[in-house]
Amino acid sequence: MMKTNKSEALKLAVIGGGASGLVAAISAVRQAEKQGRSVKVTIYESNSRVGKKLLATGNGRCNFTNDSVEKHNFHGDADFAEKVYTRFNNADIKAFFYSVGVFPKSDAAGRVYPMSLQASSVLDALRCETARLGIEEITDTMITEFRRKDSGFLLNSVYYADKVIIAAGGKAAPVHGSDGNMLSLLKKYGIEITPLLPALTPMQCDSFPKILKGIRAQGRITLRCLGRILAEDTGEIQYTDYGLSGIPSMQVSGFAARALYEKRGEVTATVDSCPSMEKAELKRELLRLIRSNPDMPGELLLAGLMPKRLGMTILSDCSVNPSKSIGMLHEGVVDKIVSQIKGKKYKINSVKGFNDAQVTSGGISTEGIDENTLELKMLRGAYACGEIINVDGDCGGYNLQWAWSSGMLAGISAVREK
Ligand SMILES: Cc1cc2nc3c(=O)[nH]c(=O)nc-3n(C[C@H](O)[C@H](O)[C@H](O)COP(=O)(O)OP(=O)(O)OC[C@H]3O[C@@H](n4cnc5c(N)ncnc54)[C@H](O)[C@@H]3O)c2cc1C
Known part of the structure; x- marks a missing residue:
């Protein structure tokens, strides 16, 4: 794997075969083809196969982007995210997947899925494209160190690459392979990592x-x-x-x-x-029900508004006897019920940890990344993409949108001649 001659193909290593790494690899080869440049791309993946997490996305259906992608959908460094996702936006992502046989289909909330409603169809399409482009996958291989070698990098003291794309994900859902190991390694190399939270x-x-x-x-x-x-x-x-x-x-x-x-x-x-009704309207409706059906048992007062057990808990909080008729309830009790329905307060002690989280908040500080190329300022020749960067998105296809957009930019930048 040693580089000997400048006229040889550029060797590009992609660390991590998740959403962002697969798209980075594909984009790199497509860009090289456009430039008439020769590139040899290898994906190093610690799991026994690439794209394991993708199969779990969107409850197995893969919500891969959204019809509306805006800055407020992103957190961490949302300004940085915007600069990247506007270069490869949701229309570009839909077009990309359409080009590899995945037909996008939106639901009423604008979430975009493959028409098959199967995440496996997205992964299959990506893998078919990596194979077509001659991208090599080396699986069951965790990259635990990389260091400078000549003008490139030596990974695990064995694999030489002229350029590296770091696409190893964050810390969320480690069962799918992303446990934050690469973030710890980068920290050791002096790269700034913002606090990591589920x-x-x-x-x-x-x-x-x-x-x-x-x-x-x-x-x-x-x-x-x-x-x-x-x-x-x-x-x-x-x-x-x-x-x-x-x-x-x-x-x-x-x-x-x-x-x-x-x-x-x-x-x-x-x-x-009951978010669809204002307090006053809700009170009016409950009083109407009480006046028109005074003999109705208390347990049915909220039964048409919400699941019965939830309604019963609210009534119990307001000391309403569920077996007594609602005609007995005076206005003060109705006010109490309305307040409980519209504003039941819970103190939050903590959030569930990385094992239950879908995404990592925090990651490589964007201060250390060139926003035009995603190259690491302290590690020239190394690029980052996906969840490993301090950008996270809302539920609704935004995290994959980020993974694809940043993967495309990193892949193209890594092979583009300066
Ligand atoms: C259950 C679940 C459902 C989700 N659903 C959605 C959804 O519907 N829509 C959406 O937009 N987002 C969803 N997400 C979030 C989304 O899947 C992630 O944000 C996205 O996959 C991140 O892509 P990535 O390429 O950055 O990282 P990952 O997909 O995590 O890929 C990183 C890869 O790198 C490998 N790796 C890690 N370290 C090394 C190493 N040292 N050497 C070699 N390989 C390494 C890992 O094994 C992994 O395969 C979901 C997440 C979960 C957990």
Whole structure:
């Protein structure tokens, strides 16, 4: 694998065969072909096969981008993210996948999936393209060190590469291969890494009522620290035995993790279990129901608004006897019920760790990365892409959008003549 002669093909090593690494490798070869340049790309992957995490994305359906991609969908360094994803935007990503046989299909919320609704179809298409382009995959090989050798790099004291793309992911979901080992290695080499925290993960609450476990209900979560709103999201909340899960909880969890990590003060999540109605309207509706059906048992008062068990818990919090008729309830109790429905407050103790998280908040500091090429300023010839960089996105296809966009930029930059 030693480089001997300048006229030989450029040797490019991609460390990590996840979403960003696969696309970086493909983009590098396509770019080299455009330039009439010869490149030999090798992907080094610690798992026994590439793309393991991709198969788990979007509940096995792979939500690979979104119809609307905006700066507010990204965290960490969102300005940096914007500079990269606007160069290879969601339309480019859809076109790229279309070119390899993946037909994009959007759901009502704008989340884009393959028409097959199978993540495996995305991975198969990527692997078919890597094979067509002659990209080599060396699996079961974890890169544990790399050092300068001539004008390039020597990986694990064995593999020589003129250029390296670091696409080894973050720390989230280590079961799929990304355990943060590369971030530790880069830190040793003097590359600045921002604090690593789990994001898109369930939140653990103080004294959470176990009776709620298993309920799934529409609602809005408003996350606050010291009274200030940090984040808000609406959707299907999943109640667990330890706290709040489901998309709204995951969406706000990164903000909770950061506020708790920085010890900013008490973090609370307020759940609105009827976000489609304002307080006044909800009160009017409950009073109407009570007046028109005074003999209805209390247990049915909220049954048409939310899952029965959730409604019963709210009634119990307001000391309403579920077997007594609702005609007995006076306005003060209705006010209490409305307040509980619209603003049940939970104190957040912690968020679930990296094992349960979908993405890592934090990573290589963008200060150390050239935004035009994704080359590491302290390690010329080495490029980074994907979750390993201090950029993370909301649920909804944004993390893969970031992985593809940054992978494309890193791949093209690595082979482009300066
Ligand atoms: C359950 C789950 C569901 C998700 N669903 C979605 C979704 O639907 N939409 C979305 O946008 N995002 C989703 N995400 C997030 C998204 O999958 C990731 O952000 C994205 O895959 C990151 O891509 P990456 O290439 O940077 O890293 P990874 O996909 O993590 O790939 C990194 C690769 O590098 C390998 N590796 C690590 N260290 C080394 C080393 N030293 N040497 C060699 N190889 C190494 C790893 O084994 C891994 O294969 C989901 C995440 C999870 C966990």
